[in-house]
Amino acid sequence: AQKITQTQPGMFVQEKEAVTLDCTYDTSDQSYGLFWYKQPSSGEMIFLIYQGSYDEQNATEGRYSLNFQKARKSANLVISASQLGDSAMYFCAMRGPQGAQKLVFGQGTRLTINP
Amino acid sequence: NAGVTQTPKFQVLKTGQSMTLQCAQDMNHNSMYWYRQDPGMGLRLIYYSASEGTTDKGEVPNGYNVSRLNKREFSLRLESAAPSQTSVYFCASSEQGFNQPQHFGDGTRLSIL
Numbered sequence: 001a002q003k004i005t006q007t008q009p010g011m012f013v014q015e016k017e018a019v020t021l022d023c024t025y026d027t028s029d030q031s032y033g034l035f036w037y038k039q040p041s042s043g044e045m046i047f048l049i050y051q052g053s054y055d056e057q058n059a060t061e062g063r064y065s066l067n068f069q070k071a072r073k074s075a076n077l078v079i080s081a082s083q084l085g086d087s088a089m090y091f092c093a094m095r096g097p098q099g100a101q102k103l104v105f106g107q108g109t110r111l112t113i114n115p
Numbered sequence: 116n117a118g119v120t121q122t123p124k125f126q127v128l129k130t131g132q133s134m135t136l137q138c139a140q141d142m143n144h145n146s147m148y149w150y151r152q153d154p155g156m157g158l159r160l161i162y163y164s165a166s167e168g169t170t171d172k173g174e175v176p177n178g179y180n181v182s183r184l185n186k187r188e189f190s191l192r193l194e195s196a197a198p199s200q201t202s203v204y205f206c207a208s209s210e211q212g213f214n215q216p217q218h219f220g221d222g223t224r225l226s227i228l
Contacts, residue, residue, distance in 0.1 A: 004157075033213045045158075045205060045219035052214050091157060095213045101165075102148065102173060103207075103217055105157035 002027045004092050004106035012112045013082050020067070021077040021109050023092035029053075032096045034075040035103065036066070039089040048090075051075055079111075087113045117141050121206050121220035128196045128227050136191040136223050138206030146209050147189035148173075148217060149181060151202040158205060164189055165211065196227045 003026040013019045025034065036048040051059045051066045059066040067076040079086055089110050093103040119140045128134055140147065145166045150158040160173030164183040178200060180192045189208075193200060203224050207217040 031213060033215075035216055037219075043203065043224075044221045045207075047216045047218065050214065050216055095215075095217075097213045101146070101209075101211065101213055102160045102163060103150075103158070105159075107155060107157045 002029070002032075002094055002096055002104045004094055004104055006092055006106035006109050008109045009107075010110045010112070012114060015084060015113050015115050016081055018078060018080045019082050019086075019111065021079075021090050021092075021111065023075045023077065023106060025073050025075065025092075025094050027073075027094065027096060029096040029098070032094055034066070034068070035093045035095065036064070036075075036077045037091045037093060039091065039108070041088070045091075049077070082113050084113050084115060087111060119206055119208055119218055119220035121204075121223050123223060124221065125224050126226070128193075128225070130196060130198060130227060132196050133192065133194050134196065135193075136204055136206075136225075137188070138190065138220060139188045140206075140208040140218070141187065142208060142218065143186070144208035144218075145186070145211055147183065148207040148209075149179075149189070149191045150205045150207065151175065152205060152222075153202050161191065161204075198227045201225060201227045 032053045034051045038046045049061045065078045089108045092106045148163045149161040162181040167186045206220045209217040
Protein backbone atom coordinates (compact mmCIF):
# COMPACT_ATOMS: atom_id res chain seq x y z
CA ALA A 1 0.00 0.00 0.00
CA GLN A 2 1.09 3.54 -0.67
CA LYS A 3 1.22 6.20 2.00
CA ILE A 4 2.07 9.89 2.05
CA THR A 5 3.04 11.69 5.24
CA GLN A 6 3.13 15.45 5.61
CA THR A 7 4.26 16.27 9.13
CA GLN A 8 3.74 20.04 9.08
CA PRO A 9 0.06 20.91 9.64
CA GLY A 10 0.84 24.62 9.33
CA MET A 11 3.74 26.90 8.44
CA PHE A 12 4.21 30.63 8.71
CA VAL A 13 6.80 32.36 6.53
CA GLN A 14 7.77 35.96 5.83
CA GLU A 15 7.21 37.22 2.32
CA LYS A 16 10.22 36.80 0.01
CA GLU A 17 11.70 34.01 2.11
CA ALA A 18 12.15 30.49 0.76
CA VAL A 19 10.05 27.74 2.30
CA THR A 20 10.35 23.96 2.31
CA LEU A 21 7.28 21.77 2.73
CA ASP A 22 8.06 18.23 3.83
CA CYS A 23 6.72 15.05 2.27
CA THR A 24 7.73 11.47 2.92
CA TYR A 25 6.23 8.48 1.19
CA ASP A 26 6.07 4.74 1.44
CA THR A 27 5.57 2.32 -1.42
CA SER A 28 6.76 -1.07 -2.61
CA ASP A 29 6.51 -0.04 -6.26
CA GLN A 30 9.70 0.61 -8.20
CA SER A 31 7.93 2.97 -10.61
CA TYR A 32 5.84 5.82 -9.26
CA GLY A 33 5.15 9.50 -9.64
CA LEU A 34 5.13 12.19 -6.99
CA PHE A 35 2.99 15.29 -7.33
CA TRP A 36 2.38 18.51 -5.46
CA TYR A 37 -0.94 20.34 -5.58
CA LYS A 38 -1.91 23.76 -4.27
CA GLN A 39 -5.38 24.42 -2.88
CA PRO A 40 -6.08 28.12 -2.29
CA SER A 41 -8.95 29.29 -0.12
CA SER A 42 -11.20 29.32 -3.20
CA GLY A 43 -11.00 25.52 -3.12
CA GLU A 44 -9.69 24.37 -6.48
CA MET A 45 -6.80 21.89 -6.76
CA ILE A 46 -3.93 23.23 -8.84
CA PHE A 47 -1.19 20.92 -10.10
CA LEU A 48 2.25 22.39 -9.38
CA ILE A 49 5.06 19.94 -10.07
CA TYR A 50 5.86 16.31 -10.82
CA GLN A 51 8.82 14.05 -10.02
CA GLY A 52 9.21 10.55 -11.44
CA SER A 53 10.84 7.79 -9.45
CA TYR A 54 13.48 7.28 -12.15
CA ASP A 55 14.22 10.95 -12.69
CA GLU A 56 17.79 11.71 -11.74
CA GLN A 57 17.35 15.47 -11.74
CA ASN A 58 15.17 17.30 -9.26
CA ALA A 59 12.08 18.75 -10.93
CA THR A 60 11.71 22.52 -11.24
CA GLU A 61 8.80 24.69 -12.38
CA GLY A 62 9.40 28.40 -12.02
CA ARG A 63 9.65 29.20 -8.30
CA TYR A 64 8.82 25.61 -7.37
CA SER A 65 11.40 22.88 -7.08
CA LEU A 66 11.36 19.43 -5.65
CA ASN A 67 14.08 18.12 -3.37
CA PHE A 68 13.84 14.42 -4.21
CA GLN A 69 15.79 11.99 -2.05
CA LYS A 70 14.80 8.53 -3.20
CA ALA A 71 16.78 6.56 -0.62
CA ARG A 72 15.10 8.52 2.17
CA LYS A 73 11.72 8.37 0.38
CA SER A 74 11.24 12.09 0.62
CA ALA A 75 9.98 14.63 -1.92
CA ASN A 76 10.02 18.05 -0.34
CA LEU A 77 8.60 21.07 -2.15
CA VAL A 78 10.72 24.21 -2.12
CA ILE A 79 9.12 27.55 -2.93
CA SER A 80 11.65 30.30 -3.55
CA ALA A 81 10.95 33.97 -2.92
CA SER A 82 7.53 33.38 -1.41
CA GLN A 83 4.64 35.70 -2.27
CA LEU A 84 1.41 36.53 -0.48
CA GLY A 85 -0.45 34.57 -3.16
CA ASP A 86 1.38 31.41 -2.10
CA SER A 87 -0.77 31.23 1.03
CA ALA A 88 -2.76 28.01 0.57
CA MET A 89 -2.99 24.35 1.47
CA TYR A 90 -0.35 22.21 -0.20
CA PHE A 91 -0.80 18.50 -0.82
CA CYS A 92 1.80 15.93 -1.68
CA ALA A 93 0.48 12.92 -3.60
CA MET A 94 1.79 9.83 -5.31
CA ARG A 95 0.61 7.62 -8.10
CA GLY A 96 1.72 4.05 -8.76
CA PRO A 97 1.61 1.86 -11.84
CA GLN A 98 -1.00 -0.60 -10.69
CA GLY A 99 -4.78 -0.73 -10.90
CA ALA A 100 -6.57 2.58 -10.75
CA GLN A 101 -3.35 4.54 -10.70
CA LYS A 102 -5.17 6.67 -8.20
CA LEU A 103 -3.57 9.57 -6.42
CA VAL A 104 -2.82 8.92 -2.77
CA PHE A 105 -2.75 12.20 -0.86
CA GLY A 106 -1.13 13.36 2.31
CA GLN A 107 -3.11 15.40 4.80
CA GLY A 108 -1.68 18.67 3.60
CA THR A 109 0.25 21.63 4.97
CA ARG A 110 -1.36 25.03 5.39
CA LEU A 111 1.16 27.69 4.37
CA THR A 112 0.65 31.29 5.44
CA ILE A 113 2.85 34.02 3.99
CA ASN A 114 3.13 37.08 6.21
CA PRO A 115 3.83 40.53 4.71
CA ASN B 116 -10.04 26.44 -21.73
CA ALA B 117 -12.59 24.59 -19.56
CA GLY B 118 -10.64 21.46 -18.44
CA VAL B 119 -12.82 19.63 -15.91
CA THR B 120 -16.26 21.08 -15.22
CA GLN B 121 -18.36 20.08 -12.22
CA THR B 122 -21.97 20.93 -11.51
CA PRO B 123 -23.42 22.05 -9.20
CA LYS B 124 -20.88 24.04 -7.15
CA PHE B 125 -23.01 23.98 -3.99
CA GLN B 126 -25.92 21.83 -2.87
CA VAL B 127 -27.88 21.33 0.33
CA LEU B 128 -29.88 18.12 0.72
CA LYS B 129 -32.06 16.60 3.37
CA THR B 130 -31.25 13.16 4.70
CA GLY B 131 -32.68 10.52 2.40
CA GLN B 132 -32.81 12.67 -0.72
CA SER B 133 -30.96 11.65 -3.85
CA MET B 134 -28.90 13.63 -6.27
CA THR B 135 -26.36 13.31 -9.07
CA LEU B 136 -23.12 15.25 -9.33
CA GLN B 137 -22.08 15.87 -12.90
CA CYS B 138 -18.55 15.98 -14.30
CA ALA B 139 -17.32 16.59 -17.82
CA GLN B 140 -13.79 16.95 -19.23
CA ASP B 141 -12.68 18.27 -22.58
CA MET B 142 -9.09 17.00 -22.56
CA ASN B 143 -9.86 13.65 -24.22
CA HIS B 144 -8.61 11.79 -21.15
CA ASN B 145 -9.35 8.12 -20.74
CA SER B 146 -9.37 8.02 -16.94
CA MET B 147 -11.75 9.84 -14.63
CA TYR B 148 -12.03 9.87 -10.85
CA TRP B 149 -14.29 10.99 -8.02
CA TYR B 150 -12.73 12.01 -4.70
CA ARG B 151 -14.14 13.42 -1.49
CA GLN B 152 -12.30 15.84 0.76
CA ASP B 153 -13.10 15.96 4.44
CA PRO B 154 -11.42 18.33 6.92
CA GLY B 155 -7.99 17.10 7.97
CA MET B 156 -8.16 13.97 5.83
CA GLY B 157 -6.88 14.98 2.41
CA LEU B 158 -8.67 13.51 -0.62
CA ARG B 159 -9.96 9.97 -0.77
CA LEU B 160 -10.98 8.07 -3.89
CA ILE B 161 -14.65 7.08 -4.14
CA TYR B 162 -14.85 5.56 -7.64
CA TYR B 163 -12.85 5.68 -10.81
CA SER B 164 -13.20 4.85 -14.48
CA ALA B 165 -10.03 3.75 -16.22
CA SER B 166 -11.64 4.03 -19.63
CA GLU B 167 -15.03 4.48 -21.24
CA GLY B 168 -17.30 1.60 -20.30
CA THR B 169 -15.49 0.63 -17.10
CA THR B 170 -15.93 1.71 -13.50
CA ASP B 171 -14.50 0.42 -10.26
CA LYS B 172 -14.60 1.07 -6.54
CA GLY B 173 -12.05 3.16 -4.75
CA GLU B 174 -11.32 3.59 -1.07
CA VAL B 175 -14.73 4.83 0.15
CA PRO B 176 -17.47 3.67 -2.28
CA ASN B 177 -20.31 2.90 0.16
CA GLY B 178 -23.42 4.99 -0.46
CA TYR B 179 -22.41 6.03 -3.97
CA ASN B 180 -22.87 4.90 -7.55
CA VAL B 181 -21.25 6.15 -10.73
CA SER B 182 -21.91 6.18 -14.45
CA ARG B 183 -19.38 6.73 -17.21
CA LEU B 184 -21.82 8.11 -19.73
CA ASN B 185 -19.23 8.54 -22.49
CA LYS B 186 -15.57 9.45 -22.70
CA ARG B 187 -16.25 13.01 -21.55
CA GLU B 188 -18.73 12.53 -18.72
CA PHE B 189 -18.56 10.75 -15.37
CA SER B 190 -21.38 11.22 -12.86
CA LEU B 191 -21.62 10.42 -9.15
CA ARG B 192 -24.96 9.55 -7.60
CA LEU B 193 -26.04 9.58 -3.97
CA GLU B 194 -29.14 7.38 -3.78
CA SER B 195 -30.11 8.17 -0.18
CA ALA B 196 -28.01 10.99 1.23
CA ALA B 197 -26.69 10.73 4.80
CA PRO B 198 -25.09 13.44 6.98
CA SER B 199 -21.80 11.49 6.81
CA GLN B 200 -21.69 12.32 3.10
CA THR B 201 -21.35 16.03 3.82
CA SER B 202 -18.08 16.83 2.08
CA VAL B 203 -16.43 18.54 -0.85
CA TYR B 204 -16.46 16.35 -3.94
CA PHE B 205 -13.85 16.59 -6.65
CA CYS B 206 -13.86 15.08 -10.10
CA ALA B 207 -10.54 14.55 -11.86
CA SER B 208 -9.30 13.25 -15.18
CA SER B 209 -5.96 12.17 -16.56
CA GLU B 210 -4.13 10.22 -19.17
CA GLN B 211 -3.22 6.71 -18.06
CA GLY B 212 0.24 6.36 -16.62
CA PHE B 213 1.72 6.99 -13.20
CA ASN B 214 3.66 9.95 -14.56
CA GLN B 215 0.53 11.81 -15.63
CA PRO B 216 -0.98 14.46 -13.35
CA GLN B 217 -4.66 14.38 -12.58
CA HIS B 218 -6.54 17.56 -13.41
CA PHE B 219 -9.31 18.55 -11.03
CA GLY B 220 -12.61 20.35 -11.31
CA ASP B 221 -13.42 23.17 -8.91
CA GLY B 222 -15.35 20.89 -6.57
CA THR B 223 -18.91 20.55 -5.31
CA ARG B 224 -19.61 21.54 -1.73
CA LEU B 225 -22.39 19.25 -0.52
CA SER B 226 -24.20 19.56 2.81
CA ILE B 227 -26.61 16.91 4.07
CA LEU B 228 -28.95 18.07 6.82
